[in-house]
Amino acid sequence: MAFGLLAAACGGGSDSDSGDNGGGDAPVATEAAADDGGDAAEPAANDDVAEAGSQAEGDVDTEAAEAATSAIYGGDIAVGLEAEAVGLRPWEDTCASPCYNIMVTIYDKLLEKDAEGQLQPWLAESISPNDDFTAWTMTLRPDITFHNGVELTAQTIADMFPIQAAGTVAAGQVSASNLTGVEATGDLEVTYTLSSANAAFPAYLERAPMGMVFDPAAAVADPDGYSTAPVGTGPFVIESRDLDNETKVVRNDNYWNSDADGNQLPYLDSISFRPIPDEGTRLDAVLSGTVDAMQSLRQGTIRDARADGTLSLYEQQGNNVGGGMFNVLLAPYDDVRVRKGLTHLNSQDNVIEALGGTGISLPGTQFFSPDSVWYSEKVAAAWPQFDFEAGVALLTEYVNDAARSDGKAVGDKIDVELSCPPDPTLIAAMQVIEQVWSQSELVNVSLTQFDQQTHINKAIGDEHQAHCWRFSDDNDPSTTFGSGNAPPTAEIAAANGLDGIVSPINWPNYFKLENFAATQVAIGTDDFDTRFAAYESIMMDYAENVPLWYSGHTATMIATNSKLDGVVGWHLPQGGDLGVGQQGAEGRWLEVFISE
Known part of the structure; x- marks a missing residue:
């Protein structure tokens, strides 16, 4: 889901070509890759309750790490998801882990988390509160455009607000955050006004309902069609959406973000997301090469993937x-x-x-x-x-x-x-x-x-x-x-x-x-x-x-074939510090590449 309470459930899909290098051979110098890696009314205290800081024996969290090899442009990959996304409108459609894998390729967030789990600017350059946390001022990055060529300005964020306030999913988050108004107080300056203090307000700008930036004019013009033809500022542009079969995104040639050496992101030419609800079938698909990667929130699938030993595993067991x-x-x-x-x-x-x-x-x-x-x-x-x-x-x-x-x-x-x-x-x-x-x-x-x-x-x-x-x-x-x-x-x-x-x-x-x-x-x-x-x-x-x-x-995992790199090696904008890696099987795919 687009916020804390995420739906439990499962996400066969059809076969497709596995990714290859696509002929691209331009090196992108991002070194890196990831680790693979009582009585009835008052029940008595349980002496066996785990103490803070303890973990299950098999609980392995893969930390963010630089890629092991230099990145290469090009190639097409397929990713198996546990379920189809209900829709791709951040303000309207519920979004769990499979949906986030798709939406994060299309939309940029205002804020993201670094490798330490701390919120950092993404589309935003900065955000700061007033003394009593009832107003927050955010400055956007300049020279960013949507997939349709429309420029991102502070007015964009202001125009998103009434859509979010009326959205099936976003309305609850708007209310919970105490947000009452969003105003463009400069070309790139946005002021958020709250009805009462919220010291944690920036956290709402890292999740889909309020933090993923969309083109409000396009959303108003065709709110239903926007679910299958979304417009964001993200590293990929949607090419096709065949529900319950495949959603394909292709490289955004005008993407604003670059790696540490100034090479434009993303590296891949395209990603095909395929819902494969059965866990065994999805794991078999990546093992056989039908898809190049998969995500899972099932302990049994993680156990089986570990036992096989041929895949690169990126695991996390956090507050879910x-x-x-x-x-x-x-x-x-x-x-x-x-x-x-x-x-x-x-x-x-x-x-x-x-x-x-x-x-x-x-x-x-x-x-x-x-x-x-x-x-x-x-x-x-x-x-x-x-x-x-x-x-x-x-x-x-x-x-x-x-x-x-x-x-x-x-x-x-x-x-x-x-x-x-x-x-x-x-x-x-x-x-x-x-x-x-x-x-x-x-x-x-x-x-x-x-x-x-x-x-x-x-x-x-x-x-x-x-x-x-x-x-x-x-x-x-x-x-x-x-x-x-x-x-x-x-x-x-x-x-x-x-x-x-x-x-x-x-x-x-x-x-x-x-x-x-x-x-x-x-x-x-x-x-x-x-x-x-x-x-x-x-x-x-x-x-x-x-x-x-x-x-x-909940133990979560993204599993890939050995050719994919950069899965937990993505960075904050303009080649900054490492991002948080992969949490909750929510992939960030902008710096993933196919190694030689």
Whole structure:
């Protein structure tokens, strides 16, 4: 997704030619390449909870590194994705990892992250706040044009704002960021005005809904067509889009960015992105040369790719955790006894084993990985661990309650629809959960599978019940927690005195005024301890009221054949410092090249 809460799910595609050198032989001197590389109400603390900074034995994060060889221009490659992108409009279309791989070739971001994970200018040259963080002034780089020849100016950013404010995805982020106005205060100077302080506002300019720059005039002229014919300033231009088959982008000959020696980027002639939903088929495709690279967010695929040993692997396991969510606006999930009871009946170790992640992924207890600065041992100890008897006790209490919210007779089992996309490892994981829930003899479980687009759309339309999902990312927590804890409906907003503040991406539809207030405290200061305490309080509430459940922290991977280089060797503009590499299987392809 275009922000913190990213959809879980899976992304066969058709065969195509593998990439080659395309005859290009002009050396580009970028040295480089990457490493391959209790009781029911109050559950007891788990003595085995991982301490901050610990990792699963197989958790390997590939760091950004200079390329091993000198870059060469030319060549065409194909990349296998886990799913088709729902659309390519940053303000309107939900965007998970597969979508980001495509969109980052077409659109530039205002800000990017360096190898240390710190935000740095990209299309922007600088950004700075006023004293109380209620206004931010940004200066854009000069002499940048869109693919259609239109010049990028400060007015472009201002004209993007009303489109973003009305966008299905961006509107929630605009609201969560406290942004109320964007004004061109110079030819290349943009002033962002906020309704209240947001010390973390720049983090919103690194993700798709607000940070990817598009041509607003073209977007207004044909908002539907823009999804298949987007116009950005990025290193590649879209050539064709055949949904569920292939999206092809070709080199932008007028791209503004260059490498350290002044050689214009990008290096490749074209990239074809192909949705291949089945994990085994996608891995086989890169092993056979049908595609040159693939991305995956499945532990089992990473295990199999490691075992093969012939591919270059770029891995990361950050602040993204798998699991699922309950739609708390629907019975019986509106009752915490049901949510917590079902969570106690979630055997995380067995689910991770079914996913192929044993030795790779740690069980999750919160949005943050144990090696994150935001990780809380207090939250880890409070999370409802697997406890069959505690789960049965809570569900029994609900089932025997004459006032139970689902309207069924006392003693009747509860009905649960457990849904996930039809990837074999996901199906296996859901079967593990279904078996334990059914063994309680208190739950009728219906397993359903939908393709990723349908799976996401059901969540957007609040049609889901118990829905597998992924949560969080490695951006500042504000981008996840702000929209994720805002009122999910206009009625809930009005009842809490928050008229006009509605987030369609509060996926579980769980709202607590104290949590929303904590998000505002967290963005009102740049003091880390204050911000940590605010986010910890929200995670503690999740541990108590359980609007979602966790399996394990998400291991991610981009795997390529041995000919591709520069995968984690991309730099900040004009040959600056190294960028963050590849996080969340979101590839940056502008400095990838085919080595000899």
